[in-house]
Amino acid sequence: MEHNKIIISPIAYIKSILYFQRFTSEFISEENFKSSYALLVGFIDPLEKETVITDFVPIKDFQDKYIDFTKDTLVLEKIAKVNHDFDDDEFPEYVLGWARNTVMNDLEPTTIDKKNHLIFQTAIDPQAIFWIFNYDNLMIDDGFRLYSFQENFKSINLVSELKELRYDFSKNVYFDDLMDLAIQMEEKRKSKKILIKGIGEK
Secondary structure, three states: OOOOEEEEOHHHHHHHHHHHOOOOOOOOOHHHOOEEEEEEEEEEEOOOOEEEEEEEEEEEEEOOOOOOOOOOOHHHHHHHHHHHHHOOOOOOOEEEEEEEEOOOOOOOOOHHHHHHHHHHHHHHOOOOEEEEEOHHHOOOOOOEEEEEEOOOOOOOOOOOOEEEOOEEEOOOOOHHHHHHHHHHHHHHHHHOOOOOOOOOOO
């Protein structure tokens, strides 16, 4: 299956840093690291053959290392809520994927990631994207990778391979500017002030 070109908005990128850095960062001890999850919102432009990620919606942080979506209905409930909240006739945005941080400082999908993404790409959107964030890579590159199954969504299964996707940031957005902002956000982490919360988080 031919996948669209992926475009990342600065809003989605910066919000991912703000949220994920709450739970995995050099400013907190590793024993306090938590897995945290979010939804990727955007739209598909069929004329340009682009999948545009416009927003990042945190779901929740978890003590568990990984969450199995088939055993946790929270994720599916949040997808329905986000789709409802973003529903607009003029700008139809909806959930196009999901994201998580890594507490193990790696960017390779796990078996549970494959199981979770199988739900997204078969039941939610054939172009669904999986975004994984690693704070150690933030000062080396952009700190995340994107993946999806490349086969036709009708034929993918747990033995299929999640392959890394290429992407660009929105037009007129310069990576150096994003990195400067990311560094500033990381500095704010020293204050331990919560800058972004998940859905329903007090």
